[in-house]
Amino acid sequence: MNYPIIGLAPMDGVTDAPFRYITDIYGKPDIIYTEFTSVKGLILGKPAIQRMLLRHKTETKTIAQFFGCEPEYFYQAALVAIEKGFDGVDINMGCPDKSVFRRGAGAGLILQPKLAKEIILSVKKAVKDGKEKLKIKKDITVSVKTRTGYKIPQTKEWISQLLEAEPDVICLHARTFAQKYSGLADWSQIGIAADLARNTKTKIFGNGDIKSREQALERIKEYNLAGVLIGRAALGNPWIFKGTIPTTEERFKALLKHCKKFREFFPDADLSIMRKHLAWYVKDFPHAAEVRNELMQVKSIDDVKKILSKIIL
Ligand SMILES: Cc1cc2nc3c(=O)[nH]c(=O)nc-3n(C[C@H](O)[C@H](O)[C@H](O)COP(=O)(O)O)c2cc1C
Known part of the structure; x- marks a missing residue:
């Protein structure tokens, strides 16, 4: 080390x-x-x-x-x-x-x-x-x-x-x-x-x-x-x-990758476990709080994609 x-x-x-x-x-x-x-x-x-x-x-x-x-x-x-x-x-x-x-x-x-x-x-x-x-x-x-x-x-x-x-x-x-x-x-x-x-x-x-x-x-x-x-x-x-600040787009990309990895590691687990993580990524842009609220209801990765795709960056 x-x-x-x-x-x-x-x-x-x-x-x-x-x-x-x-x-x-x-x-x-x-x-x-x-x-x-x-x-x-x-x-x-x-x-x-x-x-x-x-x-x-x-x-x-x-x-x-x-x-x-x-x-x-x-x-x-x-x-x-x-x-x-x-x-x-x-x-x-x-x-x-x-x-x-x-x-x-x-x-x-x-x-x-x-x-x-x-x-x-x-x-x-x-x-x-x-x-x-x-x-x-x-x-x-x-x-x-x-x-x-x-x-x-x-x-x-x-x-x-x-x-x-x-x-x-x-x-x-x-x-x-x-x-x-x-x-x-x-x-x-x-x-x-x-x-x-x-x-x-x-x-x-x-x-x-x-x-x-x-x-x-x-x-x-x-x-x-x-x-x-x-x-x-x-x-x-x-x-x-790294000491860098990501763009909102980068945050969303990471969020989706996180969901994908969650599914790979835990194929049978409920996606609701991921909700807290989703909320942590979604910040520092207008209406972020509303998006966080919507993400608290997701049941599938498709639900997550739908919510994020509505956001015009
Ligand atoms: C949600 C949560 C879970 C934690 N779980 C552990 C743990 O499993 N083992 C551990 O040693 N510390 C655990 N901690 C303590 C953290 O490792 C760390 O010592 C503490 O949060 C202070 O550091 P921070 O101010 O950078 O968060 C946990 C902290 C939080 C917030």
Whole structure:
């Protein structure tokens, strides 16, 4: 991996295979994450979970993100990711959803540093064993994506614990568990993490509220980071990674391609899953809100085409 990188952050219900494809071809980020995937669900063989690790052929480094709280399931899930050709295994230690947190997974691991370290070591062992077994030469990173703390920032204590297990990367979303997505990301905490990791083998990525490629590059420089991940600002906007602004026509072309890819990856799925994506593309032109409303009713790709063809550019 050539650092620094600007990458697509993992987003549950968003960064599925078709979205990753579109982001990859239109934006060319340096690195792409899957949605978070339950290690237990994967290992116990739930078919819907297998779907989350579908992927397109690409040279772009693609990281499989997992959540859970059992080191053994993480070991097995990491082996699956390696077999599927992923370039890294990321451990979610930041999800604030109640259902995940209550089980001690996601941000719940911030309260269990000993278990968090065991999980990192388990994934590191899986990567070593998997590479040996499958005779893989490429680097496969082991990373953690987390938050600054539980109720208040505790970056120094928490990141120091994680550094003991020597993951390759820690991505810090500069909010606490309690903040969820509210307030502003506190980038000074990312600076603290970067200072702590300076003489270690672990690289630090920053994350939170980045709105443009230019801003990402500024933050990388200011905090001396190995990278930045962009989440919400990439919704309907894969071009953010290139730093270009698309025309409305380009947006519509991407939207239709996204629908096509959705159908290819998920032949039996309901197109209504795509509606939120459609709305994200449709902006910055007169009557965009009306078009968004119409798109909320679509049932087929033909419906989408009909709506877009009515718009005179
Ligand atoms: C809809 C949605 C789903 C998310 N799902 C995940 C996830 O599966 N794994 C994860 O580590 N973070 C997840 N996040 C958090 C993002 O990766 C990111 O840390 C957060 O949105 C802040 O970055 P941003 O301001 O660039 O969006 C999610 C965020 C959103 C908005």
